[in-house]
Amino acid sequence: MAGGWSRDGAVQDQIDASVEDAVNQVRSRIPNGESLTRCEECDAEIPEARRRAIAGVRLCVSCQSEQDKQQVIQGGYNRRGSKDSQLR
Template sequence: MATGWARDGAVQDQIDATVDDAVRRARAKLASGPSRRDCEECGETIPEARRQAIPGVRYCVACQAELDEAEQGRSAYNRRGSKDSQLR
């Protein structure tokens, strides 16, 4: 329930906008276009099943897992704001 000068539903509008922005950012990160036959990182062949399952795939499973872990580490660092707290 909004109070003060905010109109009814303003808080829900802010929540909806935040969710919409998060969805847009996630979709922008998705690969698109033709899939690569070889991993962009290590050069290994990307299996046909993976290329068909994930349109626009650029990395083999192992390299994608490493990239995902690195991304999660950067996110944790940004949330905590301290390199030391990331190592604990």
Template sequence: MATGWAGDGAVQDQIDATVKDGIARARRALPTGPSLTHCEECDKPIPVARQKAVPGVRLCVDCQEAADREEQGAGLYNRRGSKDSQLR
């Protein structure tokens, strides 16, 4: 049931687009290529077990955790907000 200017299925389209954006963002974040032997941020050695577990790894565990915390805080708002949410 559509209200206002929204067409039938608009809410589901918005949900689908948000999910697709999330999947694309996660895929872009996956490392690719050969693993580094030393962290590109702090130059600490990356253990061989981590290199094998995460192909294309570029950061040590500490630097990766810091990067994940920064990224998590940046993506918390919905860019595709509905008209109703923008009016409040």
């Protein structure tokens, strides 16, 4: 049930849009193309099994782990201006 000037289902539309944005952001970070044989950060050899498992891999396991730790999840307000805490 929507209140004020919003139509029924508006909150669900905001939630769906936020989820879709997050999925698209993650998909854009998926590597593709030819895998490297050596890590582009530390020049260590990337094992054959990793290259076959992940298409377009560019980092060794150690460097990838470090990069994953450094990524920050952004919160606050979504693009439609609703409170992020209401969407959790």
